[in-house]
Each structure stands twice: as C-alpha cells, then as structure tokens.
Amino acid sequence: MGGRRVTGRTVSALHSAADLKRFHSLLQSYMDKKGLRSTDQRRLIVDLFFHANGHVSIEELLADVRVRDARIGYATVYRTLKLLAECGIAYERSFGDGVARYELADEFSHHHDHLICIECGGITEFQEPRIEQLQDEIAKRHRFDLRRHKHELYGVCAKCSKR
Amino acid sequence: MGGRRVTGRTVSALHSAADLKRFHSLLQSYMDKKGLRSTDQRRLIVDLFFHANGHVSIEELLADVRVRDARIGYATVYRTLKLLAECGIAYERSFGDGVARYELADEFSHHHDHLICIECGGITEFQEPRIEQLQDEIAKRHRFDLRRHKHELYGVCAKCSKR
C-alpha cells in the first residue's frame, strides 16, 4: 500500500526473476518481428535499465553503462530506450525538469504513481486502486480509450517540512 | 462535471469578470512589490494569456500577440510567462511533447486535469472531486504537504477511435 522510497538512484529496484524472463521474451519477439539485432551494447543497456531504479534519464543510464563499457555513446542509449518505449517495455516520462526519463512498464514492475518533493526533488511512489477505478470511470464517461496515465503529487515531503 | 473540449485553440476560455479583477490586482501587487513596470507589451501578453484557452505554448501565445503587435519578440513572451508563473498566476506544464505550456492557476480559472489523445493530440479537461479527496488522503498518509498535482490520462479519444 504505502510507497517505497526511490529517490534518485539510491534504492535498487526489486523485480522478480519472472518479470525479467517475460521482459526478455517480449523484447526478443519484438526484435525478431522487426528484424532487429541483439548487440553487446543493446544487451548491456537493456540489462542495466531493467535493474536500474525507476525514473532514469538517458544521461544517468549512460553513466551506469559506461562503468562497464566506456566506449558506448549517448546516441546508442538514446536509441535503445526509444526502442524499449516503442515496444511498450518502458514508459517515457518527464517530471518537468526538461530531461526525459524512462521507467519500466507496469507489467514488468508494479504500477505506481509519484509523490515529488519540490524541496529536495525526492520521488516516492504510491498506489491507490480507488483512484485507478475513478480514472476508468472518467474515461468511460468520455468514451476515451485509456492507455496509460501520469499522476504526480507535488509538495514538500515529511523530511523537508521538518527542517 | 464533465469536461469541455479545449483542444488546441478552438474554444475560448470562459473566466468571469471577477476572476479577471483578482487576476489583475494580484499581478499588480506583485509587480509593485518587486518594483516591476507595466509596459504595453506586458499588458497585451498578460491579457491575451488570460483570455487564451488553457495550455498555451510560448510559440502559440506569441502568434496571438503578434496579431496585435508584430514587433513583440519571443523573449518578451517568455519572460512575461515566467513572471506569471513566478507569482503563482500561471502554471508551467509540459505534456511530454517537449514544449512548455502555461495555464491559468486554479484560483483564476477552475481546477481541472487532462485527458490527452495520443492520436490527435487533443486535450480535454476533466474534474473529479473524489480523486482530489483520495489525493489528500495519500498525502496525509505520507505526511506530505501537498501543493499541487498533475493528473493526465493518455489514450485515444472518441473521435479518433471511430476513424
């Protein structure tokens, strides 16, 4: 119910082995279908993305990737993330700071929305099924085919209020 | 209750005269306090912003503004919108298409969230008090001082589904 703290890149994501399996097989079948190739770079980037904490920017992921292989370029990470977004494995987000961020799709992680602290920039996740239900209602009301949503609460977190 | 269609720039916003009055007086007092000046350009931009449909980009507002005064530059609109955002009269948003958009703060308009069509880009507004209430609950649960939120539903609108 509550959210777990995932500010920045301090907490490692906890996805199950089963998620990883489905993730790989979906990606593989998409790549097969499109005639795309599996390269060292792509495997590394995709792997680190899966294990990264949610909400990584291209720059951040590139830094991670370069620890393992310093030759990899920005454009490759950029194109690989686009690829993941294309086949529905990743969502492209932007929290208003002008840089694109990517996170694992709900089906490989767990669906969640965000509380964002306007003081420290910390991001906490939350889940609220009753809101999801109301969203479906709204979509129905508008005869709108709802595919995804973005729900962000901005304010000051407990820690920052105290200071 | 339902939302009204405000796609792009086709429907004119309907704010009350009282809103306009409060809007001007808040802006005026902010400018007085900061020693800022009232210029022809600023008055024109601010005025057109108030009467514009929600969600205007700098580029769009600039186009409107230039109908009245062709000499006005991008930077002036940019700086004026920043000013409005600074003093809380406007919100800066971004719907992921890489351009910043501005809309009137809730207190001068009416609070609403957005349904965004991923086919045609159309934006429809919606309101749902029960969601607002649940948000407050979530914030409380996290001892989070909620200041504002962003709730966007992405999908395919009725019109586009039909095609």
Next chain:
DNA sequence: CTAAGTGCAAAAAGTTTGCATTCCG
C-alpha cells in the same frame, strides 16, 4: 555478404541570457 547498429559530430528544437536601446515611473 548485407542490412542493421554504433559512435561521432553536426543539426534541430526549445529555452535562456547578454547587451545596446527604449521607455516607465
């Protein structure tokens, strides 16, 4: 082999800023 992928560097697209000039108060 050959079409796809990579890395680089250049091009775009949008946002910010420096500065000479204009103009509000």
Next chain:
DNA sequence: CGGAATGCAAACTTTTTGCACTTAG
C-alpha cells in the same frame, strides 16, 4: 534621469539525425 523592459542575436541544453565504419545473422 536611472533602472527596468524590450528585441535581437548569440549561447545553451537536450534531443534527433546523417554518415562512415563495424558487425550480427
């Protein structure tokens, strides 16, 4: 007058693309 605002153009930032070279299949 003096400092703030404007308009222009240049600087930035981030994203996207073209291209020659490499490589998976």
